[in-house]
Amino acid sequence: MRYLLILIILVGILHAKEDVKIKISVSSSCKLTTLDRMEIKEIFLKKREYLDGELIIVLDNPDKLVYRQFVKIYIHKTIREMKAYWMRMLFTGKTIPPEKLLLTKFNKDNDNMCYISYFRKNTKLKHWKTLEIR
């Protein structure tokens, strides 16, 4: 029993330490094919709304693990820093935080807008295309 407990804890620790692979995708109606890291940061912090004349709508992934990994890799902030950022934006009337992505809803109501979000690398998506990161 003691060994079993130790095993579970070790698996948990290993699982926690596991790095989630992230991919950035856009809805299939988007013209975008590639993005650099700076553009990703600007778009996801809503500092930039248009790219090549196309309105980009940011959606956050509801998976907290994925969100944390994305924020860490691409935005270079902690979750707390992100919260502070969005609260500041919200309470100073600049902008509101991105909505959470609801895939089921999204698949039904594809409205030809250009959406952008991030997913686990192995997630298979029907109406999305993965962007090449420069």
Next chain:
Amino acid sequence: MFYPKIKIVHKLIIPPLSAFILGLLFIFLMVSEIHGVQDKIQNLEVNLIPSVEKSTQNLTQLKNISEKFVFAILASEIDMLPTSKDAQNIEENLKAIIENRSLEMVQYPNIVKSFKSYFTFAHRQAKRMISHSEYEASASEALDLMKQYKNIENDFLNINKYLKNQIMVNTKAVKEITSQIIDFTIVFMVIFAFFLFTVSYVVYTDFNHKFRILKTKLEELDVLNKDDNINLNLDELSMLSMKINHNIETFKNLEKEKNEIEYLANRDQLTNLFNRRYIEIVHTAIKKNQVNFGVMILDIDFFKRINDTYGHDIGDAVLVKFAHILKDYTREDDIVVRYGGEEFVIIMQNISEKILFTNAERLRKTIEMTDFPKIDKVTVSIGLAFNTENYDIYESIKYADVALYQAKESGRNKVIVYL
């Protein structure tokens, strides 16, 4: 006093008087302009500048409030949320700006209410986020919160901008009015100087002209010698004036005496009628102007007998009363002359033969009916003649005398016309 001197004094008053009137006008205009400037400055000092300070404070405080919301949420501490006191400062500032009348409230009718609404909403959202550990508002609420903040911030910015703009407008107006005052003052000074110069020059020229005329006249009157060097200055004028006054007084006395002498020379002392000498003056005037006239020559009947019977005093009294009757029964323009002794001549200008005869007849009857002192009744014989072709009074008197002689010869107390 010397009459022209008074006129000169009047004219000398014109330049300073005009300067005074113009000066008053200028001061009146300046006072109203300066009053305008004072109003603008007062508006700046009392209303606009404090309002801008308050408006700037509001912008800072609004940012502080939003920061407090963020910190409280991040710290998950409800106690750290901004209180109504923080909001109250902004509200008071807004009310003060409105009370100062610095703001056109038509543009921001509900600014205080809007701010209150924003604050309450933001506070509720922040509190909910803290108590439920939810750091994301729903999309619609977040959007509403953001919009409300944006609107309030925009309003605050616009108020600040508006007030600053008002300060600029007022400052510009003050500068413009000040500049106008300076320009106006310069223009006024130029006009004022030109006007004063012109008026002074005109007065001086006129004064000088009059002075020259005066000097010439005085030289003609021998009051001044041509060699006397009299210049146009007050001392000399004063001396000249004294000299003239003295001479004028003398002249007036002489004139009075002359008039008196002339009067006496042409009057009969007893009856105060004109004497024979005056006929010469009338003769000259009538001849010159060729006026039609009639001559009446009157002689008191048996006057020698009156003198002899009652004495010369009674005779003189009869003559005086007779003269009074003549004066009373003739027109003002008629010339009544004591021609000599008991003989009188009346010269009537612009008169017809008929009226002359009627008058003579009326006179004769009046005298006949008049009671004279002591002697009771007196009669008179009258001879009439009209002007000759050459308007010669002496000739007419001669003809009238012929008629008078006929009246005497034919029984006296009659009027006879020389034909």
